[in-house]
Structure formats: structure tokens, C-alpha cells
Amino acid sequence: MGGATLSYLDPGFGIYVHWPFCAAKCPYCDFNSHVRHNPVDQPRYVAAFQREIQQMRAKTGPRSVTSIFFGGGTPSLMEPQTVDEILSAIGRAWDVDVDAEITLEANPSSVEADRFRGYRAAGVNRVSLGVQALNDDDLKFLGRLHSVADALSAIELARAIFPRLSFDLIYARPGQSVGAWEKELDQAIGHAADHLSLYQLTIEQGTPFYGLYKSGRLKVPDGDHCADLYDATQALTAASGLPAYEVSNHAVPGAESRHNLTYWRYGDYVGLGAGAHGRLSHSGGKTGTVNRRLPEHWLEQVESLGHGMESEERLDTEAQADELMLMGLRLREGFDLSRWRDLSGRSVDPDKESFLVSHGLLERLGNSRLRCTPAGMLVLDAVVADLAA
Known part of the structure; x- marks a missing residue:
């Protein structure tokens, strides 16, 4: 590929x-x-x-x-x-x-x-x-x-x-x-x-x-x-x-x-080194990994255990859907609504979407994608908070 x-x-x-x-x-x-x-x-x-x-x-x-x-x-x-x-x-x-x-x-x-x-x-x-x-x-x-x-x-x-x-x-x-x-x-x-x-x-x-x-x-x-x-x-x-x-x-x-x-498209990635984060898919969802931040602590742990992870957490479907939306709205291409629906088990709240669209902050790309407008990008954190709440 x-x-x-x-x-x-x-x-x-x-x-x-x-x-x-x-x-x-x-x-x-x-x-x-x-x-x-x-x-x-x-x-x-x-x-x-x-x-x-x-x-x-x-x-x-x-x-x-x-x-x-x-x-x-x-x-x-x-x-x-x-x-x-x-x-x-x-x-x-x-x-x-x-x-x-x-x-x-x-x-x-x-x-x-x-x-x-x-x-x-x-x-x-x-x-x-x-x-x-x-x-x-x-x-x-x-x-x-x-x-x-x-x-x-x-x-x-x-x-x-x-x-x-x-x-x-x-x-x-x-x-x-x-x-x-x-x-x-x-x-x-x-x-x-x-x-x-x-x-x-x-x-x-x-x-x-x-x-x-x-x-x-x-x-x-x-x-x-x-x-x-x-x-x-x-x-x-x-x-x-x-x-x-x-x-x-x-x-x-x-x-x-x-x-x-x-x-931003919520793919998989391995995080290596002190403080690195990762997202890895497995049967049933994704796991988030976080490595120890201090370089010397990471180094000593890898030498003793073979890895530098401080935490490894299975993300539930709600957390995955939130991350997909959070990352996808940063992009001009937006995020895929069917993928979000498959993760969350529900559709985006139509009232919240309608409110943000009416204020010129969100827009649909056909029936399959949702993205921020240029005005929405200026207040991205607020848009994400409103839509995900």
C-alpha cells in the first residue's frame, strides 16, 4: 500500500x-x-x-x-x-x-x-x-x-x-x-x-x-x-x-x-520513547498507550521490563467516538459520520448539529461527512465541546 x-x-x-x-x-x-x-x-x-x-x-x-x-x-x-x-x-x-x-x-x-x-x-x-x-x-x-x-x-x-x-x-x-x-x-x-x-x-x-x-x-x-x-x-x-x-x-x-x-483520521500508531502516546486497534476496539515521561525513568524501565509504558488502557466505544470527532474536526475534510455512528452506536444529535450549522460553524459534506467551517475552526474547542456533549 x-x-x-x-x-x-x-x-x-x-x-x-x-x-x-x-x-x-x-x-x-x-x-x-x-x-x-x-x-x-x-x-x-x-x-x-x-x-x-x-x-x-x-x-x-x-x-x-x-x-x-x-x-x-x-x-x-x-x-x-x-x-x-x-x-x-x-x-x-x-x-x-x-x-x-x-x-x-x-x-x-x-x-x-x-x-x-x-x-x-x-x-x-x-x-x-x-x-x-x-x-x-x-x-x-x-x-x-x-x-x-x-x-x-x-x-x-x-x-x-x-x-x-x-x-x-x-x-x-x-x-x-x-x-x-x-x-x-x-x-x-x-x-x-x-x-x-x-x-x-x-x-x-x-x-x-x-x-x-x-x-x-x-x-x-x-x-x-x-x-x-x-x-x-x-x-x-x-x-x-x-x-x-x-x-x-x-x-x-x-x-x-x-x-x-x-x-487526525484516527488511525493506528505506535509511540516509542519517553512520554510517547500510541493508539492500537485490537478485536473489539482500541488501546491507548502512554510511556513514562522522564527519559531516565523510561530508559531504566525498558532495560528492566522491555517496555517504557506507564499505562495501557482499553478505550470504550464512547471514548473512541469522542476522539474520532475531536481529531476529525481539526481537518478540512471533517470526519465520517457512519464511522462515528458505528463506534458510538448513535447518530450525532440533530439539534446540536442544526444549532452549529445555523450559526455558520459546521457544515455537511453530502450525507456522509461533517466538518467545521472556516468560522468554526476559529472556535474549534467550543464546537467540539458543544457537539460531543
Whole structure:
């Protein structure tokens, strides 16, 4: 099965590999990422990934892998040999499609040509760069270790080495006008290949930005201004041939992230590494897996038990239906109503649907699918809460 055959009815099977280490912790980040001042023992971690892969293979049985994603943390701090050995172990455990999408996240500050060529030789065919801003002052504000010049150099290098490239930007930054964002986004589109991820800055509890925000020392745009920034983002990307296919992701049609589509279409995926989550089908439903968050605890548990799982939970049909709806409404294609009905045992509440449709937040695609309108995407969490209640 090749990537071109994947659809919401056949979302594929993905492998997520979490590399939890960073050179520095960004003040907005609440991901499971950690700074270690002593060198990470990469061969020891490789051995642990190999053991965990064997355990997960026993759970999934034979499957055809359509995508592999190295996330973090900062996977570009991994040696190419580390990536190669993990990919080799995945290839021994499962049948990896000949055209599987294999993505690695990279920070511009940790990019080297030899390292990129090493990742490509290992099998990586898509890179996702954490650029975040094309403004040096804002890069410093966001705690990034690279400059705009570093970012543009990394983009140029990645385009030369990898068949596919995406990069991230964060907008709705303090004091950012619509005009300034449009100018920055236009510059980004000029450097983009076929995919962009564009996220609004969110203030997450437990981060340094949260403390600054609560104390009044960090001012973020209000809801109306964020909506204006979002509308400008949709208009400019669509006009440039990179329409949104998900609330924060934009691509040339056909160049969407296959791996992330597997999540949003509620397919199966294995989570490997510290803090990784997984969703695996079995007779009668799905199981959710969650690994231990702290890298050293995950490592020690894998070495002693063969896996790093903290919990493994059978999801009841209601939980599965809720997840299907939650993930599917993020997508421009929406979610399949018959699949939701098969899971939940009921139809979507017609009164709730009618209310959201009448307010221009939801729309039907024929009789088979339901999706958010562009206006609904702006208040996605509220739409999901209303429809699922």
C-alpha cells in the first residue's frame, strides 16, 4: 500500500519516535523535552528503542508502516547512526512501505550539512524545521538559539538534500500587527517547499511564559486580533497554493503530512520513547498507550521490563467516538459520520448539529461527512465541546 492510497477510510499505520532532549528549553514549550548538560549516551538509548520496538511488534502483529516520525525534543541532536539503527530496527519488526514518509524534526541551530546527509542516507525523506519566526528580535523572545540567517540557510540546505520539507512558524506574538505578520508569512511562503505549519502562540500552564502572563508582564493579542491574524493566514496561504488542510497546517494538495493525517483520521500508531502516546486497534476496539515521561525513568524501565509504558488502557466505544470527532474536526475534510455512528452506536444529535450549522460553524459534506467551517475552526474547542456533549 503506497501513501497515495491513504484516506480517511484507510488512514495508514504510523510509528512515532520521541527524542526528548533539547539544547535549551523554550519559554513557551510544554512538550516533554529536557536539557541535559552531560552528553546523552545515544548507544544506550538505541538499545532501549530496539527492545521497545520488539515489545510493540508483539502487540501489533504484522503491519505495513506508512509513516515514521522522529519528534521531540530536538531529534536533530541525534547522530545519524542513531537514526539509522532505530529505522533498521523498525524495518526488522514491521514491513515498511517502499514509499513510506519518514520525517525528522530539526532545529536550525543544530543543522549541519554532513548530519543532514547522514539522515538522508539513513532513510529520512522529509524534514520539519522549527523556524518559528523570521524576525531576530522575536526569535530571542521565543528563546530560540538560531537567527533568521541560520533559519534561511537551514531551509536552503534541507531543500537541496530532502525530497520534502516543512517548517513551523508561531504567530499572534505580542505586539504583532496583521500587516507585519502578512509580510513575514509572505517571506516564509517564498522559501517554503510544499508544507507549512502555522501555530498561534498559546500560553501553556507550567511554562515560563505562563508565569509572565499571569503576572501581567506578558501581553498577548486579544481574541479579535487573533481572529484577524488567523483570517489573514488563511487568505494568504490559500492564494499562494498552500491551503489549510488542518487548523494549523497548510500544504500544496497531495503534500499533506501523511503521518499527522494518520493521527487526525484516527488511525493506528505506535509511540516509542519517553512520554510517547500510541493508539492500537485490537478485536473489539482500541488501546491507548502512554510511556513514562522522564527519559531516565523510561530508559531504566525498558532495560528492566522491555517496555517504557506507564499505562495501557482499553478505550470504550464512547471514548473512541469522542476522539474520532475531536481529531476529525481539526481537518478540512471533517470526519465520517457512519464511522462515528458505528463506534458510538448513535447518530450525532440533530439539534446540536442544526444549532452549529445555523450559526455558520459546521457544515455537511453530502450525507456522509461533517466538518467545521472556516468560522468554526476559529472556535474549534467550543464546537467540539458543544457537539460531543
